[in-house]
Amino acid sequence: MENLLSIALNSVFVGNILLAYFLGMCSFLAVSKKMETATGLGFAVIFVLAITTPTNWIIYHYLLAPGALSWAGLPAADISFLKFIIFIAVIAAMVQIVEMVIDRFSPALYTALGVFLPLIAVNCAILGTSLFMVERNYTFTESLVFGISSGTGWMLAIVSMAAIRKKLRYADVPEGLEGFGITMIVTGLMAMSFMLFSGITL
Amino acid sequence: MKIIKNIFDSQRKHFDKRGKWEKFYPVFEATETFFFIPDHVTQKGPHVRDSLDVKRFMSFVILALMPPLFFGIYNTGYQSNLVSGLPLDFFTVFSKGLSIVLPLIIVSYAVGFFWEFLFAIIRKHPISEGLLVTGLLFPLTLPPTIPLWQAAAGISFGVVIGKEIFGGTGRNFLNPALTGRAFIFFAYPGKMSGDSVWTVMSSVKTSAVDTFSGATPLAIASITETYGNIEASLSKAGFTFSTLFWGNHTGSIGETSSFLCLIGAMILIVVGVASYKIIIGGVLGALITGGLLNLIATEASMPWLSLNPFYHLVMGGFAFGIAYMATDPVSAPGMETAKWVYGFAIGALTILIRVFNPAYPEGVMLSILFMNLFAPLLDHFEIKVRLRRRIANV
Numbered sequence: 269m270e271n272l273l274s275i276a277l278n279s280v281f282v283g284n285i286l287l288a289y290f291l292g293m294c295s296f297l298a299v300s301k302k303m304e305t306a307t308g309l310g311f312a313v314i315f316v317l318a319i320t321t322p323t324n325w326i327i328y329h330y331l332l333a334p335g336a337l338s339w340a341g342l343p344a345a346d347i348s349f350l351k352f353i354i355f356i357a358v359i360a361a362m363v364q365i366v367e368m369v370i371d372r373f374s375p376a377l378y379t380a381l382g383v384f385l386p387l388i389a390v391n392c393a394i395l396g397t398s399l400f401m402v403e404r405n406y407t408f409t410e411s412l413v414f415g416i417s418s419g420t421g422w423m424l425a426i427v428s429m430a431a432i433r434k435k436l437r438y439a440d441v442p443e444g445l446e447g448f449g450i451t452m453i454v455t456g457l458m459a460m461s462f463m464l465f466s467g468i469t470l
Numbered sequence: 471m472k473i474i475k476n477i478f479d480s481q482r483k484h485f486d487k488r489g490k491w492e493k494f495y496p497v498f499e500a501t502e503t504f505f506f507i508p509d510h511v512t513q514k515g516p517h518v519r520d521s522l523d524v525k526r527f528m529s530f531v532i533l534a535l536m537p538p539l540f541f542g543i544y545n546t547g548y549q550s551n552l553v554s555g556l557p558l559d560f561f562t563v564f565s566k567g568l569s570i571v572l573p574l575i576i577v578s579y580a581v582g583f584f585w586e587f588l589f590a591i592i593r594k595h596p597i598s599e600g601l602l603v604t605g606l607l608f609p610l611t612l613p614p615t616i617p618l619w620q621a622a623a624g625i626s627f628g629v630v631i632g633k634e635i636f637g638g639t640g641r642n643f644l645n646p647a648l649t650g651r652a653f654i655f656f657a658y659p660g661k662m663s664g665d666s667v668w669t670v671m672s673s674v675k676t677s678a679v680d681t682f683s684g685a686t687p688l689a690i691a692s693i694t695e696t697y698g699n700i701e702a703s704l705s706k707a708g709f710t711f712s713t714l715f716w717g718n719h720t721g722s723i724g725e726t727s728s729f730l731c732l733i734g735a736m737i738l739i740v741v742g743v744a745s746y747k748i749i750i751g752g753v754l755g756a757l758i759t760g761g762l763l764n765l766i767a768t769e770a771s772m773p774w775l776s777l778n779p780f781y782h783l784v785m786g787g788f789a790f791g792i793a794y795m796a797t798d799p800v801s802a803p804g805m806e807t808a809k810w811v812y813g814f815a816i817g818a819l820t821i822l823i824r825v826f827n828p829a830y831p832e833g834v835m836l837s838i839l840f841m842n843l844f845a846p847l848l849d850h851f852e853i854k855v856r857l858r859r860r861i862a863n864v
Binding site: 457 | 593638642649652656819827829830837842844847849
């Protein structure tokens, strides 16, 4: 239990997937203009992560990992080099499902998210979380908690970014820095403030 | 006064529209209003939320900064002469402190105003008095041994990246002075933390002290290893509660005296610049978190956990940060309940970082920057809640 809590806190604050590893930047920069879309995409990312990370765990541990195929009589097989392509395929399929669900239940959010919803499929935060899960040897429950809390960390970042950008509407940014330029700088400053937690070992 | 007025009046035509130095009008305007009250005063506040004139606003903050500033000068000189074995009478000490602190302040103002003037001229916005505060707050958060060029780099980062690229005073979202400090904290850690940066050693070392420990109270507290003993090891090193409160000990220039920060906070609250909600929220956050940690402290746990929470208030930069930095009305939330949450979170995070994060002995600076990030979000939520309530009442 304590272990799970430390994974959760770790991936929300200390190793925030966005502000410490800079994964998932493209949709973070593009969709943080409005609070509503940012919140919507945040929940979508949490949801996708909560499904894909454990699914990928199962696939990895029963199909891909070295020696995983021993149940099929192939104890020497090691097809873990396939993990990238398989993980991406799983993520793409899951995103498709999420897209259909959002389209069905919240058409407004669906139109607002537009192209960025299918783009979750190539959101590096999603693939990154699955790969971290493999690298850190998490168990099934741990990978579930890790997925959800990585998504929560990502959502925390994008929602506070949306609020900051709302405040920055009153700002008078030099011409060359308008739009993405200033957003990148704000992201950097956010990452600097998140250094508050760096060094904590949980 | 008449003479100065005449100078300005005779030069004004060069700076007006189509004058030969039209471009430099902001410089002229800033210099003039430094001496005289302008005909035009700011109609709106430094940011949409307040109706105080910017100049008055900033002069009050400067006034409130005077006690820690003068004590900081005295204390820097005192600590330096103490370890160098030099005489400790008031004038020697004060002039010594002045010779250390004044260059820092001059560099901070000169470099800061250089950037402010540059942006004002190129972007044609008036020069704002916000820098008078930033330029004074910034050196007060530095250790006295900091090289001047690092101070210059810090204030440049704080003014340009922390403020000017967002359009100047009132439009930034992080506290510029702390942004600059955080920058040099990460860029030159060797000069910003550790045991040797807090006291200036005189090169003319006459006698007496061969070895001294320049450790700050926070550093001593974090290396204490036995349970329930931090108070004891602090007072063994000469830091009793009252030393810590009155401020006659090592540390960043302006932060040492909690008492004077308290006076400064009072001034700020009375004149309406700082929100008492943030300050009280912060103190409560620190005390409650410290108290809760006391409850879970056992013989086996870190000795930090068992420290009397009141010590947290007087150690390190907590008092200075919560009085002058957290209350910066630009980067703090504007809604009333949000201010309580904001202050409380700063206090609580500071204690948690001090206790649990081995990377930093102090957590005030980054806690305030961290909560600056979430200030707009807190505002957003409070507005949402209030709107919902309003519709329900209709």
